Amino acid sequence: MATMSSNLPEKSSVEAEQRQRILAAALEQLRSEGVHGLRVRSIAALAGCSTTGVYTWFGGKDGLLKALYSDGFDRFTAALAEVRKTGGRTQLSELARAYRRWSIENPTHYRLMFGGLVPGLVAKASLDGVGLSSFGILVDAVQRTIDGGELGPGDATGIAYHLWAGIHGYIDLAANRPMSMIGGDDELFERGLVRLLDGLVREDQPS
Amino acid sequence: MATMSSNLPEKSSVEAEQRQRILAAALEQLRSEGVHGLRVRSIAALAGCSTTGVYTWFGGKDGLLKALYSDGFDRFTAALAEVRKTGGRTQLSELARAYRRWSIENPTHYRLMFGGLVPGLVAKASLDGVGLSSFGILVDAVQRTIDGGELGPGDATGIAYHLWAGIHGYIDLAANRPMSMIGGDDELFERGLVRLLDGLVREDQPS
């Protein structure tokens, strides 16, 4: 039959080594050159194949970016998952630091995931729920904190969103700040984190 | 002499109407198509000139983007400047709302300015101190609030940075959120703003 369920080759166990090589090359290119430096020809050359290989295994540049996006969330989620699930302010702080640490160690990847540089990327990938697992870790931590009594009862998802927004604000502003000044990002972030958590803890109204 | 102080034509009063036409066309294109939709040919056609006009008046696409960047900050600063300088929590809240309102009414422009989509744009433009005037309004408001006694003594710049980061976090996360859910951005922002200001007000240690 001419119709196939997927126009992308299936990765039958060890088959798609070429796909993995291309993805690794793209990741290397992303790290060294940034999102705007991702060129199909360069990546293919780095992977040791022709440019059409990218189309064979990813359907084009968009597909490759989507794969990088998903891959980034996998790594990001894994980094967050390493934080001990103790609940309470301890876990929330450690999660925030792990979040920020990952964004600093993987700046280009973070920008690809959260910078919205690729028009339809977030829309396409978020429908797969690929970003939910990492956010779920945060929600889970908030819920544990609520259960532990360190946080008044409320909507864990909403509270997690406030945390997320605060953390992201510091990170994004520090990454590409429009005003060039202010040193000591670490201290600024730590102080902001204290305020952020204080604000959550002191919350009494139901969210 | 062959050497000129600037390789860009000077705008001797009414002279540079062409430059203004191109800038207006670029702004229209930015609004309708977004940053990634800015094409030299389209803009030139929209302005009623050939593509080389962009190079004559802006030195290329980068120069045009830089002009859009500066222009955006002018408008943004003007929007913030409309807030009454009463000082106190009132002015800080209104500034935050004016900030957010502008970002919502000019989403593509905001992304051009704060999204870091153009590699060298922030570095080039921030050296001109173009973003400082808007940030200065925020610093001034914080200083007034400190002087008024609603905020303990501290570094106004540092405190303003915390405000900026918090506001930007909500805006940026809502603009291209990786997880597609959660409605009621307005309420979330207002609640976050209350927490943010509470955190600042309850601050007692010198920043």
Added chain:
DNA sequence: ATCGTTGCCGTAACAATGTTATGGCCATAA
């Protein structure tokens, strides 16, 4: 008034890059 210079403009070509058409090669199965 005429001529020369200066500077903007448009056409067209060039370079880089994403994408697609085309044909070939190799592995696998009958």
Added chain:
DNA sequence: TTATGGCCATAACATTGTTACGGCAACGAT
């Protein structure tokens, strides 16, 4: 052995930023 299917590389095409080149109009000098 042969036929088929799928992956691959070469090469061409479309788009877009950029630059070379020639023209023309305005302004100033003689």
